[in-house]
Amino acid sequence: MSVSTLVPIEESQTDASPRTVRGRAMRARALSRQLAMAVLTILLISFISFFAMNHSADQLGKNVLGRQATRAQLDAFAASRGLDRPMIVQYLDWLWHFVGGDWGKNLAATQQVKPIVLPAFTHTSELAVITLVWSVPLAIAMGVAVARRGGPIDRGLFVVMTVLAALPEFVVGLTVMIILAVQLRWFPVSSNAIGQGTPAEQVKAFVLPSLTLGVGVVPYIWRITRASVLESLSAPYTRAAVLRGLRRHRVIWSHAFRSAAVPLVNAIAINIIYLMGGVIIVENVFAVPGLGRLLLAAIAQGDSQTALAIIVLLGTVFVVLGLLADVLVTYLNPRLRGGAR
């Protein structure tokens, strides 16, 4: 997932330390190339999506007006949305307006796209952040702890984590809902207070979906942490550090964990991407007004204005995440900094 794998190997092998002008220039070129590739990819995806959704004006008309729409109504509909123009013209028109800040109206022309998509994006981001804030440290702590100790706790946890990871989201979601919302009544059944309730209501509304999502995130992060930490703990440099007399705590966290963190950063990035765009089921079960539901509805209806706005938004988020992950990985792993090998 690391974007830096796009950079050809030769570059990092020449004498291009970031401290030199040449090194900085090379990094800048590599970065701009990555950005250009990313932008191109997003454009390509939007292009393909647009064509896939807009190929049948009649179907779009029936989606909005109902299956019994008359010929006259369908024609009026197509004319008002500009669906009778060549597709490439429609696409370029959309693109031109989009980069200018005008995201257009949804297919039913009942509202503007921006005031619908941006709040949903905010809610999904909030849910993602809240979930990561508790699940990632927990998973890492557990992963490091058992990697050190091993034994029956490790094996037991392995089984538990595998089972949790295997449970489908709506099973976890409905179970959590039945226990905590219906039986104990500690939290609301539906999380629609997100974005419109009082602060107290909103906080409560985030708990159940976050819990459900966390149950999916924790096993994955835990396993990666555990595996990488185990690997670095058995590496020669760890042994060397111990023999040098460093304290156990420093050995684990400053040395072993630091190398183990590389695959971990990638794993977390992947999870963030999933939490941003893939949590449709949890959003449905808890009625969270988020991006997943919106995107699915837009695609099914053929609402290209809304769908593309979300696709581009998510694409941008992924690109930024990828770059951040890269920077972090480079910081953690000095070999990637372009220093002399």
Place this chain on the structure above:
Amino acid sequence: MAANHPELPDRDSVFTLAASRRSVLAAGGLGLGALFLAACGGNPSSSPNDSKASGKPKKGGTLRVSISDADTSDALDPGLVLTANAVMCVNSIFDRLLNIDDTTFQATPSLATSWTPNADATEWTLKLRQGVKWHDGSDFTSKDVAFTVNRWLDPKSGSSVSLLIAPYMEASGVTTPDPSTVVLKLKKPNSLLLESVCTHFGSGIVKDGTDFKAATVAGTGPFKLKSWKPGQGWSLVRNDAYWGGAPYLDAIEATVTPDQGAKLQGVLAGSTDVTDTFPVALWAGLQGHDNVALETIKGERTWVFTFDQSQAPFDDPRVIEAIRLATDRETLLKTSFQGHGTVVADVPVPTDSPFYPSGLKPEYDLAKAKQLLADAGHPNGLDIELSTSSGVAGMSDIAQAWQQVVKEAGINVKLKEYTASTYWTKAWLQTPAYQDYWHNNLPTVDFDAFYRKGASWNGTHHEDPSLDALAEQILATTDAAKRTGLMQQALLEARKTFSYLMPLFVDAGYARASKVQGLKWNKLGSVDFSRAWIA
């Protein structure tokens, strides 16, 4: 049914209107959710749910409604309404010209207090109710009705009422001689024009010049709009100046809960008072609880099998007759909808309708069916490829059940699957054998849509001049009693010559907290909160 309800595939609700984007999730989540809840939920008992407690209506309280059938493109324009979410809100804000009884289709005054045809039913004169005010305080006049009727007729507004009225009049046919009179001049006779139009939930009367924005929209109805978040929910407050008497409820708050299982849990937990419809599989989860009642809407829709009579093998009437005789309707009802419904004999009206031809009973005769097939040149049975979609709620249930039921007569049905969104453009009306569902309507509305010469949705491609003549005669007759007799005659004629197979009417069900009284939800999809109260 196409003519009256702008359906799109799929919902498990009364209206089954919007596109089935969530069909996959609904199917998956619902399937396992249902099993899950059956395991964890209350024990299903057959205790009766008619907890219509007597007691004096109490003023006050906020009704909480939970709705699954919703979409972010829901609008406040009655003509564009496609989901239960939009219908419930729009129905409470706007009134129609007349209220229509869901079984007899007789009209009672609402915004119109009298409606008089001329002798040959080519002109209608409406007298409007006096003293009605819009929610913003302005007066309701004939100008508003004219504006609304023009919207119905204008293709640009995309109103779903268009197909009921556009064949019968032009925009120039609307005149308003004075603020409380509207005259509609028709180009063809239609003695049932107002009943046809006012049956449809898109026929709410809107204010002249309205733009349907949440901030400014005004209706004449029992409730006023307080907030509107498309796809998320809405809230209404009581209209104290309502011409029909102020409602008991202070307010109604609706939230969208896409997952049927979660909606059910909300009802059981007591955080929801009323819901939109549930799929049949979840009804058991509502039974056996004291605080919740499962309400059934009897005969909410009929499932239709259409066969193209312009091509073999359906061009032979013996084949059609054989298919009908081979369909064991009672078994079909039991296996596809757990018995929740009533069987009918291939007419689009339920058995309690005054238009149901008296004495007509469905026949089930396997031997005769096989004989007819043999006579028609199919001694070894018949192969049928039926278009269906598992994305439309209920459609594959009945398709698969029917497939099993007719096997015994040697009719081999192969199911051709379409996705919910492509079904209505690729399969419906385009394939030789396909499924459809029709809601309750006046038979003349069904004739216009599915039977008559030039009907846009006649997938049988068959024409029957005597039916056309009967339909014309009905619409030219202003005598209601005479019309009823003619309707029965016409339905028998339609049944005789058209291939539509209509084995049953199926019920719909929704949940109501026991403390909620006075809620009216009829077979036409009209939800009436105006006389509801919370005990």
